[in-house]
Amino acid sequence: MSRAFRLGDVASDGLLLRELSGKALVFLTAFAAASVVGFPFIWMVLCSVKMPAELYNAPPAFLPVDFTLRNYADLFIQTGFPRYFANSLIVAVGSTALSLLFGAVGGYALARFNFFGLAIFAALSLLCYMLPETLVIIPLYMLASYVGLQDTLVSLIAANTAFTLPFALWFMRAYFRSVPASFEESAMLDGCTRFEAFRRVTLPIALPGVASVGVFAFNNAWNEFLFALVLTSSERNKTLPLGLSTWIGQDSIYSWGMLLAGSTLLTLFSMAAYLLAQSGLMPGIGEGGTKG
Amino acid sequence: MARVDIEGIEKRFNGEGGVHGVTLSVQDGEFLAILGPSGCGKSTLLRLIAGLERPTAGRIRLGGRDATGLHPKDRDIAMVFQNYALYPHLTLRENIAFPLKVKRLPRRAIDTRVAEVADMVGIGHLLGRKPRQVSGGERQRAALARALVRKPALFLLDEPLSNLDAKLRQAAREELKALQRRTGLTALYVTHDQVEAMGLGDRIVVMQAGRIRQIGTPEEVYRFPGDTFVATFIGTPPMNIVDHGDLLVGFRPETVIVGDAAGPAVAFPVVIRHVEYLGNVNLVYADARAPGQPVRVVAALPSQSAMPFSPGQETNFRVDAADLRFFDKATGLAVRDAGVTARFVQERSDG
Amino acid sequence: MAEPVTVYPGDRRFAYLALAPSVALVLMLIAVPTVAIFALAVQDVPLGRYSGDFVGLANFRRLFADADFYAALGNTFIWIGGSVGLEMLFGTGLALLLNQRFPLRWLARTILLAPYLLPTIVAVLVWRYMFDDIVGIVNHIAISAGLVARPIQWLTSPRVALLSVILIGVWKFTPFVVIAILGILQSIPGEQYDAAKLDGAGPVRRFVTITLPHILPVFVLTALLRTIWTAHKFDLIYLLTGGGPINATTTLPVLVYVRGFHDFDAGGASAIALVILLLIALLLVPYLLIHRWSEARQ
Numbered sequence: 001m002s003r004a005f006r007l008g009d010v011a012s013d014g015l016l017l018r019e020l021s022g023k024a025l026v027f028l029t030a031f032a033a034a035s036v037v038g039f040p041f042i043w044m045v046l047c048s049v050k051m052p053a054e055l056y057n058a059p060p061a062f063l064p065v066d067f068t069l070r071n072y073a074d075l076f077i078q079t080g081f082p083r084y085f086a087n088s089l090i091v092a093v094g095s096t097a098l099s100l101l102f103g104a105v106g107g108y109a110l111a112r113f114n115f116f117g118l119a120i121f122a123a124l125s126l127l128c129y130m131l132p133e134t135l136v137i138i139p140l141y142m143l144a145s146y147v148g149l150q151d152t153l154v155s156l157i158a159a160n161t162a163f164t165l166p167f168a169l170w171f172m173r174a175y176f177r178s179v180p181a182s183f184e185e186s187a188m189l190d191g192c193t194r195f196e197a198f199r200r201v202t203l204p205i206a207l208p209g210v211a212s213v214g215v216f217a218f219n220n221a222w223n224e225f226l227f228a229l230v231l232t233s234s235e236r237n238k239t240l241p242l243g244l245s246t247w248i249g250q251d252s253i254y255s256w257g258m259l260l261a262g263s264t265l266l267t268l269f270s271m272a273a274y275l276l277a278q279s280g281l282m283p284g285i286g287e288g289g290t291k292g
Numbered sequence: 293m294a295r296v297d298i299e300g301i302e303k304r305f306n307g308e309g310g311v312h313g314v315t316l317s318v319q320d321g322e323f324l325a326i327l328g329p330s331g332c333g334k335s336t337l338l339r340l341i342a343g344l345e346r347p348t349a350g351r352i353r354l355g356g357r358d359a360t361g362l363h364p365k366d367r368d369i370a371m372v373f374q375n376y377a378l379y380p381h382l383t384l385r386e387n388i389a390f391p392l393k394v395k396r397l398p399r400r401a402i403d404t405r406v407a408e409v410a411d412m413v414g415i416g417h418l419l420g421r422k423p424r425q426v427s428g429g430e431r432q433r434a435a436l437a438r439a440l441v442r443k444p445a446l447f448l449l450d451e452p453l454s455n456l457d458a459k460l461r462q463a464a465r466e467e468l469k470a471l472q473r474r475t476g477l478t479a480l481y482v483t484h485d486q487v488e489a490m491g492l493g494d495r496i497v498v499m500q501a502g503r504i505r506q507i508g509t510p511e512e513v514y515r516f517p518g519d520t521f522v523a524t525f526i527g528t529p530p531m532n533i534v535d536h537g538d539l540l541v542g543f544r545p546e547t548v549i550v551g552d553a554a555g556p557a558v559a560f561p562v563v564i565r566h567v568e569y570l571g572n573v574n575l576v577y578a579d580a581r582a583p584g585q586p587v588r589v590v591a592a593l594p595s596q597s598a599m600p601f602s603p604g605q606e607t608n609f610r611v612d613a614a615d616l617r618f619f620d621k622a623t624g625l626a627v628r629d630a631g632v633t634a635r636f637v638q639e640r641s642d643g
Numbered sequence: 644m645a646e647p648v649t650v651y652p653g654d655r656r657f658a659y660l661a662l663a664p665s666v667a668l669v670l671m672l673i674a675v676p677t678v679a680i681f682a683l684a685v686q687d688v689p690l691g692r693y694s695g696d697f698v699g700l701a702n703f704r705r706l707f708a709d710a711d712f713y714a715a716l717g718n719t720f721i722w723i724g725g726s727v728g729l730e731m732l733f734g735t736g737l738a739l740l741l742n743q744r745f746p747l748r749w750l751a752r753t754i755l756l757a758p759y760l761l762p763t764i765v766a767v768l769v770w771r772y773m774f775d776d777i778v779g780i781v782n783h784i785a786i787s788a789g790l791v792a793r794p795i796q797w798l799t800s801p802r803v804a805l806l807s808v809i810l811i812g813v814w815k816f817t818p819f820v821v822i823a824i825l826g827i828l829q830s831i832p833g834e835q836y837d838a839a840k841l842d843g844a845g846p847v848r849r850f851v852t853i854t855l856p857h858i859l860p861v862f863v864l865t866a867l868l869r870t871i872w873t874a875h876k877f878d879l880i881y882l883l884t885g886g887g888p889i890n891a892t893t894t895l896p897v898l899v900y901v902r903g904f905h906d907f908d909a910g911g912a913s914a915i916a917l918v919i920l921l922l923i924a925l926l927l928v929p930y931l932l933i934h935r936w937s938e939a940r941q
Contacts, residue, residue, distance in 0.1 A: 023743075023744075023745055026740060026743045026745050027745040027746060027747075029740060030740050030741070030745060030748070030751040030755075031747075031751060033737060033740070033751075033755060034750070034751045034754040034755055037754055037755050037757070037758060037814065038754040038757065040758075040766075040769045040770065040773060040814075041754075041757065041769075043769070043773060043780055044765075044769045047772070055772075055778065056778050057778065058777050058778050058783070059783045059786075059787075060778060060780055060783055098664075101664075102664045102665045102668070103665070105661035105662075106661055106662045106664070106665040108661065109657070109658040109659075109661040109662050110662070112658075113650070113654065113655075113658045115655055115658050115659070118658065118662070121662065121665075121666060121669075124669070124674060125665070125669055128669055128673040128674060128677075130871060130923060130927060131673060131677060131920075131923065132874070132875035132877070132896060132919065132923070133875070133877065134875070134877050134895075134896035134899045134900060134916070134919065135676075135677060135680065135899075135916050135919055135920060135923075136672070136673060136676035136677055136679075136680070136916075137899065137900065137903065138680065138683065138690075138899070138903045138909050138912050138913055138916065139675075139676035139677075139679040139680060139683065140672065140676055141690070141903075141904075142679075142693055142909070143671075143672075143676065145691075146693065158668065158672065159672060161668060162668040162669060162671070162672035162673055163672075163673070165665050165668055165669055166669065166673075169665060180375075180377075182373050182375060182377040183377050183379060185342075185344050185364070185371075185373075185377070186371065186373060186377040186379075187379075187390070187394075188344075188363070188364040188365050188651070189342060189343075189344075189364050189365070189367075189369060189370060189371050190365075190370075190390050190391040190394055190438070190442075191365045191391055191394040191395055191442075192365055192394055193363075193365060193653065194651060194653060194654055194657045195657055196394065200390075200394075201379050204379075204381040205379070205380060205381055207381070222762060223762050223763050223764075223878070224878075225763065225764070225877070225878035225881070225882065226877050226878060226881075226900070229881075229900075230900075230904065240762070240764060241762070241763065241764040241878070241882070244764050244768065245764065245767070245882055248767075248768070248771065248882075256772055256778075259768045259772070260768065260769070260772060262768070263764075263765040263768045263769055266762050266764070266765050267761060267762075267765055270760050270761060270762060270765075271760065274760050343651070344649055345649050346649055346650070361652065362652075363651050363652045363653070364651065
């Protein structure tokens with residue numbers, strides 16, 4: 001941060017030269033690294049618009065010989081991509097909504113009260129946050145089949161919500177603690193019950209925190225693979241990771257083209273979602289109200 | 293009905309700020325100032341009345357009705373917080389309308405009332421702004437408007453002017469007083485600033501260490517302090533206190549006379565230390581002779597009058613007998629006994 | 644930190660109601676299942692049934708006599724050590740780099756952090772295509788550059804597969820380390836460097852005396868977090884190789900899945916799950932200790 005290049009710092013021309021060549025080295029290293037890290041993205045996009053047969057050429061040509069959108073068409077016609085996408089969206093939106101709802105009210109209760117059992121539950125959920133999904137996948141599978149929720153999106157929503165909640169609770173608890181209690185005290189004197197004060201005042205003030213939890217929850221559910229693999233089986237309930245993975249090596253020689261087209265679309269979607277989450281939504285906390 | 297009766301209220305904390313056995317009544321339409329140093333429990337007392345703290349013991353009655361265990365929302369009390377607690381995500385209009393919206397009043401009625409109150413405090417043109425977009429003084433008015441909007445039975449104000457700069461505070465104090473006279477509201481006003489308390493309060497409650505030291509009109513509290521704490525807490529500079537056997541003798545700096553006294557007067561032999569010129573008055577600092585250590589005393593003399601003192605000079609500070617106050621040395625409590633005064637005057641009379 | 648908040652009438656009910664759904668979900672879907680694996684591990688339960696014969700420690704005896712288990716245990720340690728080591732190395736290096744000022748820094752930062760935002764399935768698809776023995780671009784480049792003579796079976800050779808999976812994981816998760824370290828680097832007050840410069844300290848000395856002590860707590864904490872998350876990882880490995888070829892990339896989480904859902908041995912899978920639980924417990928102790936230490940330092 002502070003190593004800003006300032007002419008005044010430089011005592012002589014020799015030093016200036018050394019400083020400049022240092023800059024050049026930093027620049028070159030950074031962009032060498034960026035090229036290596038960024039190459040798969042370029043390759044993905046390039047290959048997604050190559051003719052399907054060209055993808056199986058050895059050695060591969062860098063630029064497409066013929067530009068085509070056939071892979072994208074195939075993706076929608078041959079695979080269940082739209083259905084996978086819709087299922088993923090349902091699961092992600094459903095578990096995000098539930099995580100936000102339960103995480104916000106629960107995190108608020110953990111932040112403000114110290115009734116019997118609350119601290120124990122807070123500790124328990126912190127512990128649960130450290131547990132991997134594979135640990136409980138066998139009992140979860142049994143539970144789902146026992147209650148008849150096997151091969152449903154509901155089971156995925158429930159599982160994803162449960163595994164997001166510990167984080168959501170702890171994050172919101174910390175966030176609500178940073179919101180001064182005087183806002184809700186004022187709201188209660190203005191006639192609100194505890195819940196109304198929470199809903200009308202504390203929650204809107206904590207919106208940036210809620211947004212962060214939302215991004216986390218959505219990303220978790222959107223990426224989730226193990227629950228989908230174990231808890232769903234039929235084609236009509238497959239989410240994107242599971243659905244696309246079944247097309248790997250299903251040669252039908254042409255599957256790479258469709259899969260790279262799907263990857264490109266998903267990348268664009270992720271970027272759009274990320275930018276959406278970053279813009280708007282994020283006014284700072286406590287502005288204006290607290291300090292005079 | 294806005295009468296407030298507090299009986300033996302008690303709130304214990306680990307640190308300071310608790311309230312111990314406070315009993316107090318506020319009359320309908322009265323503006324009561326609660327004055328004390330920070331940590332004296334004055335804010336806690338206010339929060340107890342609001343229901344934001346639960347008392348360890350004692351009761352609170354609002355309008356004759358027991359309100360000790362009542363939820364804050366059911367008390368019909370409005371409060372202006374020290375930091376204003378304006379909801380940062382709402383505009384000033386929405387902030388002021390908030391209590392009415394919670395009550396589910398019709399939209400039209402809300403709009404009319406909000407406009408009325410906003411004009412009353414002079415922020416009608418700022419209603420579309422968020423709290424962070426207006427100045428400190430405007431926030432203070434908005435907070436006041438939000439408290440006024442639903443015509444509550446009782447107003448609580450917790451140091452509402454302390455976040456304003458000195459000039460603004462002066463103006464806000466005048467407006468507040470005018471507003472109170474016009475609306476006749478019942479209010480409890482917590483402050484550590486004696487000028488605010490004296491200027492605004494019909495009566496002043498002086499608190500220290502969680503207890504009430506004195507309740508009285510500004511004049512009573514100033515002229516007849518109930519104990520040495522009140523005597524030295526109120527007044528700038530504070531009352532001079534000089535040892536005299538079992539008694540402490542007090543006199544206000546401005547009661548010191550240089551020339552002849554009208555009635556019987558007492559002389560305190562002093563050595564002048566230094567003089568401060570403050571424009572309207574000169575503060576003359578001196579050491580009064582006392583058993584053991586000399587005691588620092590101050591005289592506030594009109595600066596127009598001739599100033600006969602120079603540092604090191606030995607002289608007498610003369611005080612009219614009627615301006616002397618006596619306190620019990622052991623308890624610090626005021627002693628109001630004409631006999632005591634007479635005896636003291638006789639002993640120390642310079643006549 | 645928390646202000647003492649007064650309890651008003653109705654607050655107790657509100658608190659319990661507010662937490663009820665969270666308690667129900669966390670208990671039902673995480674806590675109780677975790678306890679259930681203790682019960683399952685001492686039974687002979689085929690997948691599809693809810694209980695079986697009590698077999699005592701037979702599942703564990705079988706496990707400890709199983710070469711696959713030791714292979715998975717070894718793979719798990721290589722996977723964790725290799726991934727976390729490389730992620731911390733590259734992550735810290737890139738963070739130091741991005742903490743300098745240079746033209747187009749925003750672009751370099753965007754590209755370098757991008758893999759973290761990518762869905763795992765996309766990373767898997769792209770890298771599987773790029774690592775293909777025959778049509779993959781990686782082999783093509785390596786052969787053209789004269790680095791190797793014959794195509795390497797990146798994901799299909801038992802000797803290379805685990806390394807390939809680690810490299811892909813490093814590509815995907817290094818940005819997390821970069822973000823963490825960059826955040827703490829930017830919190831170092833600039834005056835400290837200026838003062839050191841005035842005292843005649845060179846870049847190396849400034850790094851050792853100012854930068855290093857400042858980032859150490861976050862560095863250690865990040866490494867531990869990455870260790871725990873890397874130990875949990877299932878999807879990336881399973882989607883890249885399915886645990887193969889043979890057992891070359893089977894880590895303990897993958898083995899749980901294989902035992903349970905390929906071999907239908909719920910009891911045996913639960914025994915492995917318990918071993919994982921034990922390992923996590925062992926990891927959590929240093930995590931909590933270091934967490935406390937770094938909180939105290941800051």
